[in-house]
Amino acid sequence: MNMHTKPSQEFVMTRPDDGIKVGDPLLVVDHISLSFGGVKAISDISFDVRKGEIRAIIGPNGAGKTSMLNVINGFYHPQEGTITFRGEKRTKMKPHVAAHQGIARTFQNIALFKGMSVLDNIMTGRITLQKRNLLWQALWRGPAEAEELEHRRSVEHIIDFLEIEAIRKTPVGRLPYGLQKRVELGRALAAEPALLLLDEPMAGMNLEEKEDMSRFILDVNQQFGTTIALIEHDMGVVMDLSDRVVVLDYGRKIGDGTPDEVRNNQDVIDAYLGVSHDE
Amino acid sequence: MLYREAGDFKTTYRADQQTFPIKSERILFWAFIAFAFLIVPFFINDYWNKAVLMPLLIYSMAALGLNILVGYCGQVSLGTGGFMAVGAFACYKLMTAFPGMDMFSVVILSGFVTAAVGIIFGLPSLRIKGFYLAVATLAAQFFLVWVFNKFAWFYNYSASGQITAPERSIFGIAVTGPSTAPWATYLFALTILFVFGWIARNLTRGRLGRSWMAIRDMDIAAEIIGVSPLKAKLSAFAISSFYIGIAGAMFFANYLGAAEVGEAFGIDKSFLVLFMVIIGGLGSILGSFLGAAFLVLLPVLLKNLMVGYLGWATDLAAHIQIMLVGGLIVFFLIAEPHGLAQLWRITKEKLRIWPFPY
């Protein structure tokens, strides 16, 4: 256990244990194909994400990375293939059901709730964990308030962890881009996910912000033991952070392995040659 | 100086989440409530009750309901008049079918009936948004009014097509019918508004409220954090309609006494309540009250001023009033979408740093 000074013995993962050991597959993507009309976004891709690891998904623009995340959390329904999460195979699933099963994510383009404060945005992350019914909520005093305070405490830990104490009451729309990305991570973390999907968490950030974000991602992985799948274009970041990398190109998988293996893979080198991406 | 927020730092999360985190504001609120419950009933007369207080209380209730749907959940509705009609007719049918039932139960049950109808007319919201949803709710408005006109069962086959409230009471005190005392109807409506205003505040500050706002701000992101759009939207329609149904029931039974559906619950009601919500502040409980107060009081004030004081013709005054309200709507939509509630907040912030703004 990493005894960090900052958080948080109190911030514990309350999700029931799924019996999967660290290192065993938590998510298995099996022969997934997805097309939009004539456009084949994903063709026959298989890979897995092991419990406790940071798994990077890389590839040139339009490779199908975001589509893959959308399949995993139920936004897109693939024409072929299956997804097995925490040992349960599933076919069609709605995103909110995926959330209840323990999948949280951030978006390539920030998708925060613009009319709400930082605190409220992160509190929404705990919606799947709040259980009090309508009548208790209407009454407020008693169980509903107690529950609210309990979740507020957890959210404050996340706010401390992400070092955004000073802006907790600020409407998110007023924050600079880098901080918004951080708040979005906070919202995803608040759900105490078993699997955290991050779609280009560092896109558009300056060097310092990237370093902060890398540190947060590593800390989340190490301190909370959260399994992470992340899409990233910055190769330096990918090589530093990830345990294993899957490489997509034109909707196909062209590489899969440790950062070193992938770096030396000829198909991957070819795919990246002459392809412009935003780095 | 009323307000001093300065130096007011919270040490517990509980204190931080209070409805009125500032002590002076809390005192002011309770003083106001005490005044409304304990003082006003002694001085109330029929004019004040009919012209100001009852409309104020009843429209506040309707505005609260509509604000839950439009302001919190982001689902536009032009069906308020229709839903008020559902509440009114449910109330009438309950009053006539169960003469022994106390008026409080009648009103609450009318709310539940309206909630059920609201869920049905909320179903399109699962498929359509914005302008298209507004049109769908507009259709609901016309459909509901048509139904209550068309099927005589709803008005117990009365020759005039009107519904008339018989005398009903609570704790032995009549609150409907021709022989009610102003203080009785006033206290009845005030109590209901107080209780449900408090409930609305509770619902909007917890999980349910956040899931509504999440749907309002970005429905896709709401779904990935675990909000079921079906549950969030339909619960907003149900609860909103519940409030509006109660408002409709009281409007008919406690305020008008007799009503003809097209006249009492037409499309103009839908717009009036929507304007209240916009002027008062979308997504604000306080705003619902402020908006209702503003649009109830403004005509009374203008009428007294222009007709009573300046001696202008009534229809001229009415036209000026319509223009003024229209102008205000445009102003608020463009300049201050968060309405009077936001202006109030800004004033408070200004007062906090007053007199040294730096």
Ligand SMILES: Nc1ncnc2c1ncn2[C@@H]1O[C@H](COP(=O)(O)OP(=O)(O)OP(=O)(O)O)[C@@H](O)[C@H]1O
């Ligand atoms: N909803 C959709 N409808 C039609 N085509 C889509 C849709 N979503 C994705 N696509 C197509 O699928 C392909 C893969 O897109 P995707 O967004 O997954 O790429 P990406 O790897 O995330 O790229 P980037 O690095 O630019 O984010 C693209 O050709 C895209 O146009």
Ligand SMILES: [Mg+2]
């Ligand atoms: Mg993408």
